[in-house]
Amino acid sequence: MRGVPILEIENLRTYFYAKSKQAFIRAVDGVNLQINRGETLGLVGESGSGKSITALSIMGVVTAEPGVISGKIDFKAEGIETDLLQDLEHYVHLKDKDGRVMEVRKDCAGWQKQVERLMGNIRGKEISVIFQNPRSSLNPFIPIGKQISEAILLNSPGKNRREAKQRALYWLEQVKIDSPRLRFDSYPYGLSGGMCQRAMVAMALASEPSLLIADEPTTGLDATIQSKIVDLLQELKSAFNVTTMLISHDIEVIKRLSDSAAVMYGGTLMEYGPAGDILRVERESKHPYTAALLASIPSEKHIKEKAYLQAIEGDVLDTINTPEGCRFYARCNRITEGIRGKCQHHEPDLREISPGHCVKCWLYFD
Amino acid sequence: MGNSILEVVNLKKHFFQSRGLFSTLRGQERIIPAVDDVSFYLKEHETLGLVGESGSGKTTVGRTIMGLTPATSGRILFAGKDITALSARDFRPLRKEMQMIFQDLDAALNPKMRIRAILKEAISVHRDINGGQVDRKIGELLEQVNLKESKLTNFPHELSGGEKRRVGIARALAVGARFLVADEPTSALDVSIQAQVVNLLKDLQTDLGLSYLFISHDLRIVELVSHKVAVMYLGKIVEMGLANRIAEEPRHPYTHILWSSLVDKESREASRTSSGEKSADWGVFDFERAYRGCRFAPRCPVYQARGRPEKCTNPSTEPHLHDIAEAHKVACHFPL
Numbered sequence: 154m155r156g157v158p159i160l161e162i163e164n165l166r167t168y169f170y171a172k173s174k175q176a177f178i179r180a181v182d183g184v185n186l187q188i189n190r191g192e193t194l195g196l197v198g199e200s201g202s203g204k205s206i207t208a209l210s211i212m213g214v215v216t217a218e219p220g221v222i223s224g225k226i227d228f229k230a231e232g233i234e235t236d237l238l239q240d241l242e243h244y245v246h247l248k249d250k251d252g253r254v255m256e257v258r259k260d261c262a263g264w265q266k267q268v269e270r271l272m273g274n275i276r277g278k279e280i281s282v283i284f285q286n287p288r289s290s291l292n293p294f295i296p297i298g299k300q301i302s303e304a305i306l307l308n309s310p311g312k313n314r315r316e317a318k319q320r321a322l323y324w325l326e327q328v329k330i331d332s333p334r335l336r337f338d339s340y341p342y343g344l345s346g347g348m349c350q351r352a353m354v355a356m357a358l359a360s361e362p363s364l365l366i367a368d369e370p371t372t373g374l375d376a377t378i379q380s381k382i383v384d385l386l387q388e389l390k391s392a393f394n395v396t397t398m399l400i401s402h403d404i405e406v407i408k409r410l411s412d413s414a415a416v417m418y419g420g421t422l423m424e425y426g427p428a429g430d431i432l433r434v435e436r437e438s439k440h441p442y443t444a445a446l447l448a449s450i451p452s453e454k455h456i457k458e459k460a461y462l463q464a465i466e467g468d469v470l471d472t473i474n475t476p477e478g479c480r481f482y483a484r485c486n487r488i489t490e491g492i493r494g495k496c497q498h499h500e501p502d503l504r505e506i507s508p509g510h511c512v513k514c515w516l517y518f519d
Numbered sequence: 520m521g522n523s524i525l526e527v528v529n530l531k532k533h534f535f536q537s538r539g540l541f542s543t544l545r546g547q548e549r550i551i552p553a554v555d556d557v558s559f560y561l562k563e564h565e566t567l568g569l570v571g572e573s574g575s576g577k578t579t580v581g582r583t584i585m586g587l588t589p590a591t592s593g594r595i596l597f598a599g600k601d602i603t604a605l606s607a608r609d610f611r612p613l614r615k616e617m618q619m620i621f622q623d624l625d626a627a628l629n630p631k632m633r634i635r636a637i638l639k640e641a642i643s644v645h646r647d648i649n650g651g652q653v654d655r656k657i658g659e660l661l662e663q664v665n666l667k668e669s670k671l672t673n674f675p676h677e678l679s680g681g682e683k684r685r686v687g688i689a690r691a692l693a694v695g696a697r698f699l700v701a702d703e704p705t706s707a708l709d710v711s712i713q714a715q716v717v718n719l720l721k722d723l724q725t726d727l728g729l730s731y732l733f734i735s736h737d738l739r740i741v742e743l744v745s746h747k748v749a750v751m752y753l754g755k756i757v758e759m760g761l762a763n764r765i766a767e768e769p770r771h772p773y774t775h776i777l778w779s780s781l782v783d784k785e786s787r788e789a790s791r792t793s794s795g796e797k798s799a800d801w802g803v804f805d806f807e808r809a810y811r812g813c814r815f816a817p818r819c820p821v822y823q824a825r826g827r828p829e830k831c832t833n834p835s836t837e838p839h840l841h842d843i844a845e846a847h848k849v850a851c852h853f854p855l
Contacts, residue, residue: 199709199712200680200709346573375573376572376736376738376777376780377777377780378572379780380780402710446710446711449711455743456739456743456766457763459744462713462714464715465711465714468679
């Protein structure tokens with residue numbers, strides 16, 4: 154992991170307060186990540202593991218009353234260097250009784266103002282996002298071309314309308330929408346899912362961000378369209394060298410696009426390192442969770458023999474009552490007698506087992 | 520090989536889109552042929568996979584078979600009995616034998632009912648049964664789908680995706696169905712949970728001798744669970760045959776492209792440049808575009824490569840499903 158970091162996340166914790174249970178839902182619980190310039194970082198994990206909440210925390214859109222964030226997110230781009238979570242903690246007051254959170258008081262207006270102060274010239278300009286469902290993130294009442302040029306006008310004040318339109322057309326071409334001039338005036342409902350996603354990509358890239366966050370960009374699209382969106386992202390990656398944080402539960406997509414990968418489970422990182430090392434099935438030294446995830450993808454052999462798939466038994470961790478030991482303990486199939494006690498009662502830390510490759514598992518260190 | 524449990528003959532389902540009074544008066548009503556002349560059969564204890572892009576009519580086939588929308592024409596035979604034009608009342612006893620697992624987990628389960636009530640309703644709706652028996656039956660169902668008993672008091676929104684899917688399957692089994700239409704049962708699930716659900720469906724097939732119509736756009740899963748596969752394109756079946764055969768030696772250009780578009784295919788890396796070119800002119804799937812002759816021609820690489828033969832676009836020579844090898848049918852003039 155050498156290179157110039159553009160985003161450094163340190164001990165990020167995003168909690169939501171559940172009133173009925175008088176406890177925090179620990180959606181993200183101590184994440185340390187680093188994205189270098191020009192690199193694509195893939196974030197994998199089952200649903201409920203905290204991938205999307207990590208992204209939302211970076212964007213500063215976890216604003217609702219029960220959401221509480223702590224930690225540090227250092228963002229460094231040309232001429233900008235800030236902690237995106239600066240002073241946010243002052244707006245929250247906790248009241249607890251014998252270790253139980255009794256009440257969370259949050260000054261929502263103040264929090265919101267502070268977030269806007271911090272994110273004002275970053276969100277949408279320095280960091281942009283492609284969301285999961287393209288159709289619901291586009292405005293249904295405005296033609297896509299207009300939406301894209303609006304984004305351009307907003308982020309580069311020097312441009313006039315005609316220049317913005319030219320620019321929007323340029324980006325529509327870059328994302329390979331056929332006959333961009335015609336599509337410029339189409340409304341989202343007139344476009345297929347794949348085309349809407351392309352328009353979203355165009356809008357995200359139009360402000361020429363330093364960091365692009367793609368949250369499940371291929372989910373919900375047909376297989377043929379999926380592979381084309383992946384192709385597109387790959388081409389854009391080599392053409393514009395955009396730093397990307399790619400979130401997906403589809404391991405194949407991550408494998409094809411990422412330089413480094415982070416595997417999340419129950420709100421924390423289980424494994425972090427070069428994508429090639431982590432996501433290759435043959436490679437042995439890896440976290441049991443990663444191994445189990447990879448094994449549950451139907452392989453050629455499974456398909457030909459119509460064999461049973463290897464499932465991970467049990468369900469995703471309930472992040473209200475996190476166990477004191479390893480979070481994966483209940484579902485792990487590689488616990489040996491020698492380490493069982495440690496797995497059950499002590500949480501391992503994320504430690505480096507080979508240069509750049511970190512694993513959070515007692516199997517690899519004593 | 521058993522008897523056929525389901526037979527579909529020349530099934531058509533057209534939707535009519537009215538575009539205001541004026542157009543209707545002038546007879547300009549638009550017809551959308553969601554399912555256009557589809558025939559297939561399914562044997563007992565077997566699985567037929569139905570694949571295609573979204574909008575190809577897969578789900579409509581499933582819904583029409585279940586009698587949820589009336590067919591425009593054609594015949595559906597269930598266990599030898601014609602069920603196409605049955606009235607709702609006559610259809611009711613059949614519901615005991617055929618059930619559907621719906622795609623949308625959240626829409627399929629009543630959010631205001633606890634899991635116990637959902638299962639209980641399904642059990643008692645078709646027969647007179649007393650309290651003790653219901654509880655026993657619920658216990659049996661939970662065991663079959665491998666769901667914890669503590670979940671019975673939960674509401675659907677408190678369950679994870681995999682658990683909701685299990686409840687959906689349990690509800691279908693509650694009436695004692697022997698034929699299930701599974702509409703995208705694994706979409707929107709994580710790979711680990713998807714594996715659990717696929718294993719469960721396979722187990723149930725062995726234990727209870729169920730037959731499935733398995734609708735999915737995930738080609739790998741379809742190949743894994745199905746004995747036979749039918750590929751749909753714009754409301755028509757373009758290729759049908761044994762699952763392994765279709766995956767390994769697809770004969771229709773569309774099937775070929777579908778299978779080679781799988782994101783991971785290892786060989787893809789090697790042939791990156793060539794496949795990249797091929798997918799470049801792979802146009803957009805459009806229901807509304809007028810077609811003549813073969814529906815796939817506008818996107819077909821073979822059609823392009825052969826210099827746009829007139830045969831492919833002539834309305835009078837639209838290709839029909841014909842035998843090309845043993846138990847392998849294809850609807851194409853120039854099979855690969």
